[in-house]
Amino acid sequence: MTKSFPGMRALDDVTFSVTPGRFHSLVGGNGSGKSTLIKVLAGVYRADPGGTITVGPHARGADDITPAWSHQAGIRFVHQDLGLFRALSVTENLLGPELPRAYRSIDWRAAHEQAQDVLDRLGVPVAARRSVAGLRPAEATLVAIARGLRDADTTGVGLLVLDEPTARLPHTEVDELLERLGTLVAGGQTILYVSHRLDEVLDHSHSVTVLRDGVHRTTRPVEGLDRRELTRLIVGEERGILHKRGPAQADRSATPVLRVEGLTGGPLHGVDLDVHPGEIVAVAGLVGSGRTSLLETVFGVHGHVSGRVLLGGRPLRRGSIGAAIRGGAAYVPEDRALHSSFHGLGLEMNLSAAGLHRYMKKGFFRRRDELGDATADITRFSIRTVAPDTVMVNLSGGNQQKAVLARWLRRNPRLLLLDEPTQGVDVGSRAEIYEQITEVARGGAGVLLVSSDLDELLHLADRVHVFERGSPVACATGSAITREWVVNTLFHSTEDQ
Numbered sequence: 001m002t003k004s005f006p007g008m009r010a011l012d013d014v015t016f017s018v019t020p021g022r023f024h025s026l027v028g029g030n031g032s033g034k035s036t037l038i039k040v041l042a043g044v045y046r047a048d049p050g051g052t053i054t055v056g057p058h059a060r061g062a063d064d065i066t067p068a069w070s071h072q073a074g075i076r077f078v079h080q081d082l083g084l085f086r087a088l089s090v091t092e093n094l095l096g097p098e099l100p101r102a103y104r105s106i107d108w109r110a111a112h113e114q115a116q117d118v119l120d121r122l123g124v125p126v127a128a129r130r131s132v133a134g135l136r137p138a139e140a141t142l143v144a145i146a147r148g149l150r151d152a153d154t155t156g157v158g159l160l161v162l163d164e165p166t167a168r169l170p171h172t173e174v175d176e177l178l179e180r181l182g183t184l185v186a187g188g189q190t191i192l193y194v195s196h197r198l199d200e201v202l203d204h205s206h207s208v209t210v211l212r213d214g215v216h217r218t219t220r221p222v223e224g225l226d227r228r229e230l231t232r233l234i235v236g237e238e239r240g241i242l243h244k245r246g247p248a249q250a251d252r253s254a255t256p257v258l259r260v261e262g263l264t265g266g267p268l269h270g271v272d273l274d275v276h277p278g279e280i281v282a283v284a285g286l287v288g289s290g291r292t293s294l295l296e297t298v299f300g301v302h303g304h305v306s307g308r309v310l311l312g313g314r315p316l317r318r319g320s321i322g323a324a325i326r327g328g329a330a331y332v333p334e335d336r337a338l339h340s341s342f343h344g345l346g347l348e349m350n351l352s353a354a355g356l357h358r359y360m361k362k363g364f365f366r367r368r369d370e371l372g373d374a375t376a377d378i379t380r381f382s383i384r385t386v387a388p389d390t391v392m393v394n395l396s397g398g399n400q401q402k403a404v405l406a407r408w409l410r411r412n413p414r415l416l417l418l419d420e421p422t423q424g425v426d427v428g429s430r431a432e433i434y435e436q437i438t439e440v441a442r443g444g445a446g447v448l449l450v451s452s453d454l455d456e457l458l459h460l461a462d463r464v465h466v467f468e469r470g471s472p473v474a475c476a477t478g479s480a481i482t483r484e485w486v487v488n489t490l491f492h493s494t495e496d497q
């Protein structure tokens, strides 16, 4: 399969096959073509003429795939955005327009029974009557999978494609999802699994296909493959290997960059914490623990009811993003698509969005300087793009994430607020981003980091606060931050809930 966009070949004569009944992973760096390949399979993009896609007895030109053909051939997709209706029940989400009818209304009893049958058959431990809004993230993902596979017994569904299903799952739920997927595969289901998390790929898949810059590098069994070798296949060289961060250079006698005193508002209750110059403080917790609200409240997205936020010893005005930025704060939110990207604007404008004033000279906008800075950031952050002014929406997800981070680092912030900074970022760029974050701290800034990625916490944090229902409940510093400590503390808080 080959797929070209203007000025770029996203997939270049890619050929591989997936053995039936196998858990097959598809991996590659940001912009290597994974999403493009999936979109061709789904009939969203037309490939260039010449390729062929074969699913069991169904075969068709890759330039002629339609959504209807893809469905009929038995390919089902679960995207990161699960596409579930949160306000509706599991039954309604599963059966949709096929809800059984009795006279002029819906036969709810039959509907729930039918939906429960599907869930039970696929081993999904969720009651069909429940509302989707009340499901845990892993449960919601399983419901989306069940919706895709609900007609599996009648059509012999050929391939289940999962696009980074664990990217937004708290790590306490990742194993649960992967175990269920393992059961589906044991029952004969074929899975094509896209992920940047190499441990998941190595621990759970039978085989793996690696794409690099749109080219097929290898398809091979996972057995005998280790993390280092897989990283090398993805990145192409000895990049992406994490080197343990040295001890913190934090100056704990100095005025804290950030002091939060008795902060209450929204889900937060009486939060106290400090971030000192040179320190990386992490906040761990389950979904709903108040982690994101903390960052948003410090940045002035929300006002607070009581307590104080001090930047460099000076109290911040409540609910004022402008005051937070003037005080030297920078914020990289979790949902870049919703909260931080200007989709229709060029990459260079997205990069300069937090500091346009620097290009205004004598009433003129220095476009050439803006493009020059963009080119430098593209190299510094390994952003894969055709040109510095490529429209943001045409960049791959991980490359958009890097652009948002680069935007804020340009300001040399005094306080860097990061919410899941490497979500969707490939293994090579991840190491580089960790280096950039460490560099910011080395320069004397403070970093407040929210992350569900345990390895990220262990690698970066000088101090970890575990949050539960809006308050810090435990804290560890330096060598006391261990995998066991984080997992035990988080599980303890899950049991409490």
Ligand SMILES: Nc1ncnc2c1ncn2[C@@H]1O[C@H](COP(=O)(O)OP(=O)(O)OP(=O)(O)O)[C@@H](O)[C@H]1O
Residues within 6 Å of the ligand: 005, 006, 008, 010, 028, 029, 030, 031, 032, 033, 034, 035, 036, 037, 384, 385, 386, 394, 395, 396, 397, 398, 399, 424, 426
């Ligand atoms: N609609 C489009 N127009 C132009 N270029 C595009 C378009 N969609 C994707 N591309 C380019 O094709 C390349 C492959 O992108 P793709 O989204 O498939 O990467 P990916 O492997 O899924 O990356 P990530 O891991 O970051 O999600 C990228 O360089 C991207 O900029």
